[in-house]
Amino acid sequence: MQEEYVLLYGDKKPEDNICIKNMFSNNQQINLGWTDFDYNKNMKAIDEIVEKGVKQIIFSGLEIGWDKLIRDVKQKYPELKIKVICNTLDSLLYYDYERQNFFNLLELSKDNIIDDIAFLRKGQYEVYKTLGYKCSFLRENYILEDDKKLKIKESNDVIDIGIYPLNYTWDKNIFNQLCIPKYIENSNLNYNEIDERMTDFVNTMDIKATSDKIETIDAKNVQEKVVKNDINIATSFTEYFHTVFWISMEQGIPCIIGNTADFFEKEEDKELEQYLVTLAEDNSIINSKMVKDCIDNKEQIMELYRNWKKEYNKLASKSIEKFLEK
């Protein structure tokens, strides 16, 4: 029987929160601020959680200041289980902020302050398991309830292609993705204009496009955007939460992603993987062919997805249970 828990998340990575809140949705959520991190306020919130009889708290990521908070919480409540879901990858450790927080996370584990680290990528989990850290492999997921499904775009003469990076960062591979519609006849690109450079680029390169900015990153807003398109593209160089992919697929719109996930492991999943996972994230020629294939085989892809997702939901749910039971 799993113990009662609370998931705490910050506001630095709202795109991650969309998935993490969905994965742990049955429990109370407390906003652990990042931009306005307030130690006393957060400690008080944790006191209230513990007073309610909660046996474990889970931190989604580790941002500045959280390590000290976690150490103090452990000292105050030695019996409380504390776990952290790692929200970075080796590929992102180039940046001081990511690396320092990651090192802090490992220190917390070494000092036995936290009881488990959940990694969202299997390869990363294998490294830290080999090194002897207490850790789990947690499968990211996002489940859309039927009543939240929106009306999707009906096919017409124009192929609407959606590119909605949720961050203007190097890993999102933005400009190579924006090249793709150039190869698709009768296409219109709808894109999240997070920087004016994107508009300048599509205008300069004469790509038919419409700015479709997501003002606030939350599930509802992303859902409303992706359903306008025949296909969405999110071929980042590296990812741990594939938020746009999940929302698009769950709404019934195919979405192409980079080879940056551990979704399609079985032999019978390979057909779906070949449609949706590009092995060449920066290659607009290969990826434009994939877009055409997806559009031509949309019904089949969505059928394959629905079958695969039923099984994946079970796997993901089991990985969450296992993580909570540790």
Added chain:
Amino acid sequence: MQKLKNLVKRFIKKDGFLYRVIRKIYHVLSTIKYKITNNKKIEEERKHYSEQVDKAIEKIKQYKDKDYIVFYNPTWLGVANSTKGLFENIVPLEHVYNKKDIDKLVNAVIENNIKSVIFSQICDGWTETIKKIKDKNENIIIKVIWHGNCYEYFSDFTWNLNKEVMNLYKENKIDSFGFVRSIMYEFYKKVGFKSYYLQNNVHLENIERVKKVPSDKRKIGIYNANTRELKNIYTSLSAIRLVPDAVADVVPINEEAKKFTEMLQLETTSIDDYIPTEELLKRIQQNEVNIYPTFTENAPMFPLESFEMGVPCLLGNNNDYFVGTKLGEYVILTKEDDPEYLKDRIVNCIEHKDEIMKLYREWKKDFDKKCKNWVDEFVKL
């Protein structure tokens, strides 16, 4: 000052009129301040760059009446090696800041009856040189080799430079472009630019071959990977940690990566600083395999250099080498951010090393011929 700059930025629309005016004023004032406080250094730099122009002019004279010359910046090592590996009539030239120097260069091109001038990437002052050559003699053909891909437009500098050369093309100052990656060649062709396809190549017959020192350990190399996030050094180190009996040779390694190897308890034989290319090429001959799992590239030199030194190199699926070949199946990586996947591919590569090297040698013979044809096509008048 930075705080004030950030405050102003918050309230003014980026690239709006007011933003541009303030940016211009800020730039002019910063330049004046820099010139006042660094007068001596600026003088020395001016002298250095003028001397480089004089040397370039001497070199141009050697190519009198030739169909083409290629300017390249010898301090940009990747571009320099690429240019040296492809062309014969090459002219080292750094940034050109002095208008008189530009005029001298332009006159040298015209006086020596050079039919076509190729710019291997663009340094400061080179676009001005292009304009002046065309103004003086519109029959001289100007070509630009663009070594980047669209990923690079994330950078203000590269995007603005790209727009500048695109405008020069539209104004008939540039006649065509050369690209070292098929995605760029096809894309720019599609956008409407006269484009040529090239590939980088290496010829390293002059590098000394050294005898491999027997060892129980498997030495795996990561080189020139600490400068950019794209080089993916941390995933590479994690992957090597998973390979049994592995030692990582990392050159250069910085403090942060060193700390990471300590955390991984990974044995290394690394050096903190850059070493000359020749020395590096001798050093890598001690390795079982080198890895280069970068996230995006064009036509990277290092993988070819590694193979030429007899050491297979695993590389990201982000360039045109080995595509569609058995060799490619062995050495092209398709999940660059996954250390466990990289580990499996490293082990597989070590197991099939002899076959991989044989496949490489066959591929290289064919590649040399193709490179020559692509260059011939590009330099044709």
